[in-house]
Amino acid sequence: MRAILPVGVNLDAELHAWLGQALDPERRVLAALERIVPLAGKRIADVGTGIGHYPMLLARHTGRTYGIESEPDLLAVARQRAEAAHQPNLRIVEGTPDRLPLRDGAVDIVLHGSIEPTDAALPLIAEALRVLRPGGRLVVIGYYGRDDLSALLEPERVSAALEATRRGAGWWPRHGFKIKVVHARLDLGDPEAAQRMLPRLYGDRGLARLMGAPTTSLRIRLGLYHLAAPGQHVMSSGTAGPA
Numbered sequence: 001m002r003a004i005l006p007v008g009v010n011l012d013a014e015l016h017a018w019l020g021q022a023l024d025p026e027r028r029v030l031a032a033l034e035r036i037v038p039l040a041g042k043r044i045a046d047v048g049t050g051i052g053h054y055p056m057l058l059a060r061h062t063g064r065t066y067g068i069e070s071e072p073d074l075l076a077v078a079r080q081r082a083e084a085a086h087q088p089n090l091r092i093v094e095g096t097p098d099r100l101p102l103r104d105g106a107v108d109i110v111l112h113g114s115i116e117p118t119d120a121a122l123p124l125i126a127e128a129l130r131v132l133r134p135g136g137r138l139v140v141i142g143y144y145g146r147d148d149l150s151a152l153l154e155p156e157r158v159s160a161a162l163e164a165t166r167r168g169a170g171w172w173p174r175h176g177f178k179i180k181v182v183h184a185r186l187d188l189g190d191p192e193a194a195q196r197m198l199p200r201l202y203g204d205r206g207l208a209r210l211m212g213a214p215t216t217s218l219r220i221r222l223g224l225y226h227l228a229a230p231g232q233h234v235m236s237s238g239t240a241g242p243a
Contacts, residue, residue: 001113002048003143003161004220006154009201013051013077018197020053024184029141029222030057032182033111036226037137042108045131047097052078054111059090066102068095097124102131115140117164117171117225125175125227132229144181144223152202152209152218165223172225180224185217 001019005011011019033039039061046054049067051074059065067082069075069092078092095101097114110128115121128138143149145161164171165179172179188194198206209218 001141003113003116003141004149004153004222006152006202006205007157011050011074013074015197015200016050016053016074016077018193020051022187022190022193022197023220024182024222025187026184027057028182028184029224032180032224033139034061036139036180036224037109039109043106044109044111045100045102045107047095047100047110047112047128048114049078049092050074052081052092055090055092056081056085056087058111059085059087062089064089064107065091066107067092068100070094070096098127100127100131104130105133105136106131108133108136110136110138112138112140113142115142115225117142117160122175129227129229134229134231136229138227138229140177140223140225142223142225144179144221147221148218149186149220152198152205172223175227177225177227180226182222182224184220184222186220187217189216 001023004023039058041063043064044058044062045066045068046058047068049055049069052067052069055065055067055078067078067090069078075092075094082090082092093101097112110132112124112128115124125138132138143161144165145158150158167173188198195210198210200206202209
């Protein structure tokens, strides 16, 4: 999830695996997603799936789940994990956020972790809306701020998150998104793993956090920024793919 990371950090499979376990261990994001739109029987696409953490969880509840990833190494791991899970309604497919490998109107929900609150993301939003059925829902997992993680991120990144969520005037509400705040946490209960991972993710700020007062978790506030697809699709040139 790019929104909770400093600019320029690249997530490899090991970091994806640790974040999948340490971030939101109570699965409050999934509970909040269920309150936004019931998952039972739905078709859902997780864009930028990494090693397939969310699709593995979602496939237990949905009719069909697609994990979409462009990075070859992460894609290979996600496919291995999906095959080992033996979940027939789960598919891991190659694709990029600007060209999703799905037909128009193929899914009920698009879960997205790669959309930042800037106008540069508008084409990605349009592409996500293309693959949604009329009335479907785009849900962006982003950073809401006002938490412990703010001290680990660049001040400009924190300010941008605060500005984007201003009531009525922020980027998200101005572009029609509703906001659901999720009070999650980053579990640091495994000291050895935290010692390895926090500096890799947050550099000197992560190292300084480890040298400060001991803690078993960091408070993180995530935003589920959700937008309903229009009643009628605007046709665009998308790739043919799974339905």
